Amino acid sequence: MESKRPDLRILTTPTAQVQVSGATLVDVARVAGVSPITVSRALNHPHLVRPNTLAKVQAAVQETGYVKNMLAGGLVSSRTKLVALMLPTISNQIFADMIQGTSDTLTEAGYQLLLGFSGYEEWREEILVETILSRRPDGIILTGTLHTDNTRRRLKLANTPVVETWDMTTTPIDMVIGFSHEEVGHATAAHLLQRGCRRFAILTASDPRAARRNQGLQVALAKQGVSVLATHVAPVPGTLPLGREGMAQLLQAHPALDAVVCSSDTLAHGALIEAASRGVRVPEQLKVVGFGDLNFSSHTVPPLTTVRVDGARIGTLAAQAILERLEHTAGQQPARAINTGFELVPRGSS
Amino acid sequence: MESKRPDLRILTTPTAQVQVSGATLVDVARVAGVSPITVSRALNHPHLVRPNTLAKVQAAVQETGYVKNMLAGGLVSSRTKLVALMLPTISNQIFADMIQGTSDTLTEAGYQLLLGFSGYEEWREEILVETILSRRPDGIILTGTLHTDNTRRRLKLANTPVVETWDMTTTPIDMVIGFSHEEVGHATAAHLLQRGCRRFAILTASDPRAARRNQGLQVALAKQGVSVLATHVAPVPGTLPLGREGMAQLLQAHPALDAVVCSSDTLAHGALIEAASRGVRVPEQLKVVGFGDLNFSSHTVPPLTTVRVDGARIGTLAAQAILERLEHTAGQQPARAINTGFELVPRGSS
DNA sequence: CTGTTAGCGCTTTCAA
DNA sequence: TTGAAAGCGCTAACAG
Numbered sequence: 001m002e003s004k005r006p007d008l009r010i011l012t013t014p015t016a017q018v019q020v021s022g023a024t025l026v027d028v029a030r031v032a033g034v035s036p037i038t039v040s041r042a043l044n045h046p047h048l049v050r051p052n053t054l055a056k057v058q059a060a061v062q063e064t065g066y067v068k069n070m071l072a073g074g075l076v077s078s079r080t081k082l083v084a085l086m087l088p089t090i091s092n093q094i095f096a097d098m099i100q101g102t103s104d105t106l107t108e109a110g111y112q113l114l115l116g117f118s119g120y121e122e123w124r125e126e127i128l129v130e131t132i133l134s135r136r137p138d139g140i141i142l143t144g145t146l147h148t149d150n151t152r153r154r155l156k157l158a159n160t161p162v163v164e165t166w167d168m169t170t171t172p173i174d175m176v177i178g179f180s181h182e183e184v185g186h187a188t189a190a191h192l193l194q195r196g197c198r199r200f201a202i203l204t205a206s207d208p209r210a211a212r213r214n215q216g217l218q219v220a221l222a223k224q225g226v227s228v229l230a231t232h233v234a235p236v237p238g239t240l241p242l243g244r245e246g247m248a249q250l251l252q253a254h255p256a257l258d259a260v261v262c263s264s265d266t267l268a269h270g271a272l273i274e275a276a277s278r279g280v281r282v283p284e285q286l287k288v289v290g291f292g293d294l295n296f297s298s299h300t301v302p303p304l305t306t307v308r309v310d311g312a313r314i315g316t317l318a319a320q321a322i323l324e325r326l327e328h329t330a331g332q333q334p335a336r337a338i339n340t341g342f343e344l345v346p347r348g349s350s
Numbered sequence: 351m352e353s354k355r356p357d358l359r360i361l362t363t364p365t366a367q368v369q370v371s372g373a374t375l376v377d378v379a380r381v382a383g384v385s386p387i388t389v390s391r392a393l394n395h396p397h398l399v400r401p402n403t404l405a406k407v408q409a410a411v412q413e414t415g416y417v418k419n420m421l422a423g424g425l426v427s428s429r430t431k432l433v434a435l436m437l438p439t440i441s442n443q444i445f446a447d448m449i450q451g452t453s454d455t456l457t458e459a460g461y462q463l464l465l466g467f468s469g470y471e472e473w474r475e476e477i478l479v480e481t482i483l484s485r486r487p488d489g490i491i492l493t494g495t496l497h498t499d500n501t502r503r504r505l506k507l508a509n510t511p512v513v514e515t516w517d518m519t520t521t522p523i524d525m526v527i528g529f530s531h532e533e534v535g536h537a538t539a540a541h542l543l544q545r546g547c548r549r550f551a552i553l554t555a556s557d558p559r560a561a562r563r564n565q566g567l568q569v570a571l572a573k574q575g576v577s578v579l580a581t582h583v584a585p586v587p588g589t590l591p592l593g594r595e596g597m598a599q600l601l602q603a604h605p606a607l608d609a610v611v612c613s614s615d616t617l618a619h620g621a622l623i624e625a626a627s628r629g630v631r632v633p634e635q636l637k638v639v640g641f642g643d644l645n646f647s648s649h650t651v652p653p654l655t656t657v658r659v660d661g662a663r664i665g666t667l668a669a670q671a672i673l674e675r676l677e678h679t680a681g682q683q684p685a686r687a688i689n690t691g692f693e694l695v696p697r698g699s700s
Numbered sequence: 701c702t703g704t705t706a707g708c709g710c711t712t713t714c715a716a
Numbered sequence: 717t718t719g720a721a722a723g724c725g726c727t728a729a730c731a732g
Binding site: 024025026036037040041044068069070071072073074075076077 | 708709710711712
Binding site: 394419 | 726728
């Protein structure tokens with residue numbers, strides 16, 4: 001590292017335009033003939049500066065090719081304009097939707113998105129949270145409400161807005177935006193029982209929220225004296241072949257099944273293909289329920305029911321919750337919870 | 351802002367553990383009884399510190415709940431451990447794959463991912479690049495090779511590793527990892543001509559790289575005296591319904607088509623559904639070509655040919671290129687180009 | 701192996 | 717409306 005910063009290298013381009021590399025506020029100030037703080041103000045609070053001065057600064061910025069350094073700015077102001085989003089994976093379409101929703105909302109407000117994947121593992125999330133916190137983001141969006149004690153403690157100490165998503169809880173770290181997975185299970189049970197199903201199986205990925213839905217399903221079924229005949233657990237992320245294979249095993253062990261509840265539309269899709277290849281008629285003989293509402297199912301598969309959830313909306317709401325919190329700098333608002341709900345909808349076939 | 355930093359607030363937890371909020375290196379140093387720089391070294395270069403000292407520091411870190419501040423670190427070291435990825439959208443599965451590939455590679459190396467979406471618009475990309483540069487990332491990954499002059503200039507001046515992806519060019523900003531879209535067009539033409547197709551249509555999203563493929567296709571066809579009968583351009587991002595609708599219009603105008611080249615598998619999928627609903631037999635009467643190799647096509651649609659490209663691999667390679675460049679701090683390596691190639695593969699039906 | 705010194709580039713006081 | 721002084725939290729470069 002050079003001990004003294006060298007003079008700016010002035011590069012004259014063919015268009016006679018002057019370009020500079022690595023200009024700082026001080027350089028801009030010198031060119032504009034004002035003090036550095038005036039440049040800072042002109043850039044961040046233009047209304048506090050005389051139009052004349054503003055113009056001079058803007059010209060100097062142009063001339064020097066100045067690019068703001070948010071590291072320095074964030075260090076002193078404690079505002080990084082950065083929001084972190086932690087997801088288990090991107091393989092699931094609903095998470096991709098969420099990314100887009102979050103990103104769009106943040107970008108519009110001048111914030112940027114830092115992305116991390118935990119692979120459904122709490123210990124990974126713990127490490128990730130620590131790393132992310134070291135960038136002092138203005139907000140953190142987590143997936144789910146299951147976290148290690150360390151993660152929770154760190155996050156609370158960080159004094160940063162935190163939104164837990166895709167779930168509900170009575171003991172949030174800060175804010176929660178999602179829906180109750182137990183209720184999804186109950187609703188699914190009611191839906192299928194009402195249609196006469198009695199011989200249930202579960203085809204699920206090893207995902208904690210899916211487990212909660214299955215739990216809710218089993219509890220609701222038990223109340224009607226119905227129990228689940230078999231549960232097939234596939235590794236995450238769920239894929240179409242895994243769905244086929246799981247369905248094959250379930251049907252082999254229990255040929256008389258009349259309902260299969262899947263933890264994702266991808267698994268459900270695989271299950272439908274396997275059912276078709278075995279000549280099992282869906283939904284007449286066997287009903288299939290998915291989760292996530294992928295739109296492919298609208299055209300190419302036999303009818304199934306899926307749980308419609310809007311990933312983009314959850315992403316948008318989470319980003320908005322953080323942004324709002326950031327505006328009301330005065331006094332901590334009470335932690336907020338939004339139940340986005342869900343919807344059982346018929347899908348598939350034409 | 352308080353002019354003097356208050357003493358650390360010591361919070362004693364029920365477990366008699368001591369927690370601190372907002373500890374700095376200096377606090378850790380005080381607790382450990384060493385100098386701040388020693389703490390810094392213990393954390394960043396443990397091998398340069400006596401095991402004994404290391405242990406003391408680690409204990410102090412634990413006790414104070416210290417979380418590194420990378421804003422400060424990055425400001426002085428000019429290393430942010432941040433890599434930016436700019437994508438047009440996440441709606442396309444291949445871009446989701448790329449995100450995962452990039453993120454996995456970066457995380458393993460201790461880097462983090464900053465994500466930005468340009469929505470296929472150059473001016474958005476230009477703004478995004480400016481914002482991103484203000485965070486001084488250690489590397490930037492772009493989609494495509496089409497950028498505004500400002501973007502190119504800024505990026506070159508930034509003196510940061512840049513990788514342009516999903517395309518090839520003879521005039522890269524820095525590095526390129528991708529394949530030639532013209533060649534995809536040529537290969538597609540050869541494939542279809544060889545199978546006897548003569549009446550071509552194009553069903554495409556308004557995406558610049560798709561346009562290059564179509565261009566290549568038309569050039570190759572023209573050499574055999576064949577011209578494209580119609581081109582249907584759908585808005586981005588391509589969806590299944592847009593594919594159906596486009597196919598409907600094409601078939602209506604040109605019932606005798608024998609080949610439809612689509613710019614994505616999603617559009618192709620919609621096209622196949624529309625063909626089926628009109629009783630047009632694929633591939634006997636009409637051949638369909640997609641792009642991207644979505645795996646859904648393996649099971650539920652009639653045979654089509656798709657151009658297989660590996661998004662995750664491109665993401666991984668791009669991240670690796672940046673990481674390698676970052677290690678060889680000595681002397682600029684020559685700009686590097688990797689042609690990842692592509693593959694025409696049969697898909698669909700069972 | 702450890703410490704001292706000197707900033708990185710910016711924004712927050714406070715004063716003019 | 718503008719400026720001067722101070723320092724955010726950290727690490728590079730030397731010494732010791």
